[in-house]
Amino acid sequence: MYNGGALIMRRHLISLNDLSYADLCQIIQRSTDFSKGNVEIQQLLVGQIIGIYFKKTSTRTRTAFSAAALRMGAQIISYGPNDLQINTGETIEDTTNVLSGMLDCLVARTAGEWSEMQMFASQNKMSVINAMSADEHPTQALADLTTIKNHFGKIENIKVLYFGEGNNTAAALALALTKFPGAELHLRTPQGYGLKPEILQAAQQYAQISSAKIIENHDPFDLPNDIDVIYTTRWETTGTSKEDPCWKERFQPFMVTSRLMDSYSSAVFMHDLPAHRGEEVEADVLDGPASIAFVQAKNKMYSAMAAMEWCLSSSSN
Incomplete structure (x- = not known):
């Protein structure tokens, strides 16, 4: 121009x-x-x-x-x-x-x-x-960090627990959050559905510079002690499908439940939407008092x- x-x-x-x-x-x-x-x-x-x-x-x-x-x-x-x-x-x-x-x-x-x-x-x-x-999905991460900053007053030292597929939303969150000093991203993804290696490697490099942490494993019961945000996404990203006919069985243990939320009484719940209640998240969580998912959407x-x-x-x- x-x-x-x-x-x-x-x-x-x-x-x-x-x-x-x-x-x-x-x-x-x-x-x-x-x-x-x-x-x-x-x-x-x-x-x-x-x-x-x-x-x-x-x-x-x-x-x-x-x-x-x-x-x-x-x-x-x-x-x-x-x-x-x-x-x-x-x-x-x-x-x-x-x-x-x-x-x-x-x-x-x-x-x-x-x-x-x-x-x-x-x-x-x-x-x-x-x-x-x-x-x-870079603009999703911008909305996510805006939501976190508005809610907590900061992004530094925030601890996020992500449950579900290492999809494009998770990739963007990893590349963004790890640039903030002291931030932690704990990902729990089903075996074979984690972050792409190049995304994880880039996020780890940012974390080294900022003294942040990014930790991914495939055990939904191996959980960190303190968490500020529990985050999930739809198990099938828009426009995609999974080849494994039994994939939902792999994902079932990664549902965000009321029991999980109760383990972190002060944590808020985030979701990039659209949500499938009864799959990646229980309705009581998405529609409950800890959910800021629809504020996140407006952001x-x-x-x-x-x-x-x-x-x-x-x-x-």
């Missing part, structure tokens, strides 16, 4: 690996400010045009980015899974070239591999935000505001 002859360099938010600790803190602080009503939002993105492209179903993320953009004064163009000519054989390269000449930002949920998201971000005229790919809009503002706060060369 050009502004008065100056080239505007856009930022992308494709992976939390791309954010420094300072960047992450800036976005989270801005998100919490939005959530508390400390910032006047109506004019922040006036004149910006945001593309919302979702190849997979979405309630929270698509609504969050659409509502956030509109509340901040931007205009949006929404694309469903069958709307772009990619479906008729146009290359992603050509599609990217066209969209980047017209849009200021593209929020994309491919739910596929990195290559498609990386191709969208191969230019610097249009910001690209990953609204979920197969490997990572997706505020973190979307912060993400778009950060990406579109450009530098001119």
